[in-house]
Amino acid sequence: MLNRMIYVSEIQTEAPRQFQTQLQKKVYETLEKLQIPFQRVDTDEVITMEDCAAINEKLDMNMVKTLFLCNRQQTHFYLFITVGNKPFCSKDFSNALGVARVSFAPAEQMEVMLGTKIGAATVFSSLLDIENKVRIVFDKEVIDEKWYGCGDGTTMGYVKMRTKDICKKFLPYANHTLSVIEV
Secondary structure: OOOOOOOEOOOEOOOOOOOOOHHHHHHHHHHHHOOOOOEEEEEOOOOOOHHHHHHHHHHOOOEEEEEEEEEOOOOOEEEEEEEOOOOOOHHHHHHHHOOOOEEEOOHHHHHHHHOOOOOOOOHHHHHOOOOOOEEEEEEHHHHOOOEEEEEOOOOOEEEEEEHHHHHHHHHHHOOOOEEEEOO
């Protein structure tokens, strides 16, 4: 399979001049308010982890993989953040958290609850989850990384910041507790 060439802009350290979504605007306002330094790039639309290779190279880090999951009844929701090259195993995730088996949440739920479309799930969506309906779960391997790379709520904007800033500044500000599991 041939990798398609993805456009990746030069690295920038300021918010975009124009925002594609309300979430994206809120992301950069929050990073500024919390004084979390970041680097960012604009790209062609990126949906798959394979498409992230050029972004990883430009920002000198590894993009996380963010999965939006739920139980069968769609009463419990999880945002699982893991390393990009790790395959997802529902059984391992459920066992590590001690919860009922999960699957991918429907795209409609993702748009309503996270403010994003498929391919744009991000920890930043916790800013929109004011009722704390989504549990934020990190793979321990992500916590161990110095840099955290993810989308900015779109499929065409990606940011790099310190993992500790996400865990110790951003998530408390978003009023979300971080769960860490080993899978």
